[in-house]
Amino acid sequence: MSQTATMTGSAPATGGNTATDPRGPRPKPFFTPKKIMIYTTLVFFTLYFLFPLYVMVVTSLKTMPEIRFGNIFALPSAPSFDAWVKAWTSACTGLTCNGLSPGFWNSVKITIPSTIVSIFIAAVNGYALVNWRFKGSEIFFAVLIFGSFIPYQVMLYPLVILTRSMGIFGTLQAVIVIHTIFGMPILTLLFRNYFASLPQELFKAARVDGAGFWRIFFEIMLPMSLPIFVVALILQITGIWNDFLFGVVFAGPQNYPMTVQLNNIVNSAQGTPEYNVNMAATVLTGLVPLIIYFVSGKLFVRGVAAGAVKG
């Protein structure tokens, strides 16, 4: 529909005038070498990245005999969700055979509080660092940023000792605390830069109006920060959901997140590897970050657009 409209709309510009007398909008031919290059590259890379996903989904819908046939690119002859059901409910993760579902709920229990706590603390940090400069605030910030350059593995053992002495090692609280700590540098940087980009006079006006630290934070700054909150949410949810290391170290076997249980399914040494179940389990685990990207991508654009309207 719109295609034809543009065609007829631009027709007078291209054909109506003689070539020597340009007038109106410059004609924009659809096929130019540049456009062909761009679209070819885009299509190629899209296929390149989509292919593994295709293989996974297709394989997960096949039966084991069909998979052994070896034709990994072929569509399933009789698509079946049996492997998905098994992955969710009864695949063996180590000793227990309850599928991925307990791991899913563990991951939810880890991700939600970690995300909320870490984003809240980082937002307050960023706000304080920008608007309530205190003696040494720059040094504090530098140290915080420096923290993000230290490899996790270096801090792992000290943190195990720390959480053990706090009496929370091997519990949900431990993973939540650890995720909150490790989210701090990047999130604080994110919020600090965002708050620094807001007009300082807004903060001054609120001070003159008599609002204090929390009042300005909740009533003035937060309502203006939707875009950066969405960014932080995406970062934290996907990061924490995909985490393996902290989950396996700090959570304790009964709280293993989905990633750890997925690993246990896929790497189980006993019996023949059930590729269809493995594939289904992997897609299931990856589904949450995938949905987050799809949903929040839209929200994100809207958030940025809303933020662009200056007050």
Next chain:
Amino acid sequence: MQPSVSIKDLSLNFGNVKVLDRLNLDIAQGEFIVLLGPSGCGKSTLLNCIAGLLDVSDGQIFINGKNVTWEEPKDRGIGMVFQSYALYPQMTVERNLSFGLRVAGMPKDEINRRVARAAEILQIQPLLNRKPANLSGGQRQRVAIGRALVRDVDVFLFDEPLSNLDAKLRSDLRVEIKRLHARLKNTMIYVTHDQIEALTLADRIAIMKNGVIQQLADPHTIYNKPVNLYVAGFIGSPSMNFISGSLDGATFTADDGTKIPVGAYDFAAQRTGASKAVLGVRPEHILLGDAAQGMPFQTQAEIEIVEPMGSETLAWTKVAGIPVTFRCSSDIPLHAGDKVTVGFDIARGSLFDAKSENRL
């Protein structure tokens, strides 16, 4: 009567940079003071210190006789209007106006009464339910003024409130601010780099440079009797013509040897001996034709460029080898190349010591 705002020996340093240097300023009740200066002269910094948004390095600030040097902004009895309006974007106009009152925990009907009064004064009643994003620049600035108004404060602080508006709106709102001051009779401290705003609004102007007040006086004195070369050059558009030379008794000798009698000039102090000096004459104090006849100094000059401004004409010429602008009625036909007689109104000119740059 005690001053409304009193600043005593105020200093502010950012690291090694002295932004304000032992500054003293007394502002009377109901006075409209304009702090005028180029960017970076410390005028906004001074305003922020008065508001309590910046901690001072030394000195004291009194508002209505109370030492507020260590007080929070909200406890100083001030309202502030910012250049960027600084309206809270997610709140409606009404909630923008009432925010400060709600923070103070004022009863609802009192809030409503004050918001209604401010809206009436500023004629923004139809806008009360809109968000700032749906307002024009002029409307936003009105709301920003309203936010200071509802707080019922003694002192209004304006930080370049009109600089973000276009020329037409700026002159409209300028008049409105003047009307507002006439109606409310609050003390107002107004920061600007626009000399027209300063001259039109102020009871007294404080011209600042490098954190020091150069001259504090009413607009007439500032314009006609600038205390030093800096003030003389800063105020007035086009700016004052400066001719450097030397002064001996009542005769000023320009660098090219032209002798200009300055007996009509009102010297601040008795002088003896010769010294280097600068003669300053405003463009409108250079007269043309018949009017030039009575003047103590006349000379022939050739017009180089003519700039018709509508109500008047600016002409560029050379006197004593120095480019000089003068202003005359647009009724006088002037063309480039014309030879005219110009006369200097020395009595209304200014003489400065070349070394100290102070008025003689």
